[in-house]
Amino acid sequence: MRADLLVATDLDRTMIYSAAALDLPGPDEQAPTLICAEVLDGVPLSFLTMAALDSLRQVDARRALVPITTRTDAQYRRIRFPGVHPGYAVTTNGGSILVDGVRDPQWRAAMDAAVAASAVPLTVVVDHLAEAAVGDWVLKRRLGDELFCYLVVEPAALPAGFVAELDGWCRARGWWVSRQGRKIYAMPLTLTKERALAEVADRTGARGWLAAGDGALDAGFLAAAEQAMRPPHGELAALGWTAPRVSIATATGVLAGEEMAAWFVDRLG
Incomplete structure (x- = not known):
């Protein structure tokens, strides 16, 4: 090509x-x-x-x-x-x-290798989400090929400030957050x-x-x-x-x- x-x-x-x-x-x-x-x-x-x-x-x-x-x-x-x-x-x-x-x-x-060298493991983020994202507004929890994770949520019931708070927690650990419609992604910065x-x-x-x-x-x-x-x-x-x-x-x-x-x-x- x-x-x-x-x-x-x-x-x-x-x-x-x-x-x-x-x-x-x-x-x-x-x-x-x-x-x-x-x-x-x-x-x-x-x-x-x-x-x-x-x-x-x-x-x-x-x-x-x-x-x-x-x-x-x-x-x-x-x-x-x-x-x-x-x-x-x-x-x-x-x-x-x-x-x-x-x-x-x-x-x-x-x-x-790049993700392992610059961010906490995926399991740490998944465990945090298990504690921080609780309620009927969470419809699904998914992994992206063992590299990242995301939530499928009910947008109308999403708690105010949740995405910003999660993003702050993630950035301190080499990750960040992006919301796209009904999905909230936690992604390694690298x-x-x-x-x-x-x-x-x-x-x-x-x-x-x-x-x-x-x-x-x-x-x-x-x-x-x-x-x-x-x-x-x-x-x-x-x-x-x-x-x-x-x-x-x-x-x-x-x-x-x-x-x-x-x-x-x-x-x-």
Whole structure:
């Protein structure tokens, strides 16, 4: 895989959207044609527009596309973009680099070592959450490939100040917290998407990347991009985050994904 510029895109609420997050404007008969990109337990789960898929195909044809996600390897493998076969993908928030769909064991070992050298063990954070996050507002507790953990919560019942208090506790121990919708992530500070993306760029000889993303976990690789775009929704929008060379899409929901995918094609020329 050789590309002068990589195209690094987050997935959830950037390129793909659940039915609840589509945010389609106008009457139903004017809705765009949607492609199902993910099925879970036999039920369609995530979608993008046909126009967005066409743009991603054009990017992938240039061997430039690098999906980059906090999803684990297994969760990422549920995603299907017909006619798109990226040579590289970054999963587990940078903990894994997939090469033609196969995890690079050397990169994972390096990330395990980096986290162990800079942060308290995952078990310490999990034990703290078992004591600090108690109540009916906690719906699920999950691990991310033995590298990070997260809660699935009921947003309306989330105690005031919980996220800020947890973030303070975590940062003193080499971790930090990001809330994305119903999920509250506890993540090692050294585990970042941009670190893995820089490795992919180095391997491919790319001089940099174009980027799209919507969450705080995306801010690093957006800020480091030659040019980037974020949607007007999501965690970064709620934070009012921006950076030099980062623009904001005009559409929301799945149409923002379509706009950002077309923007990639335009910027690649």
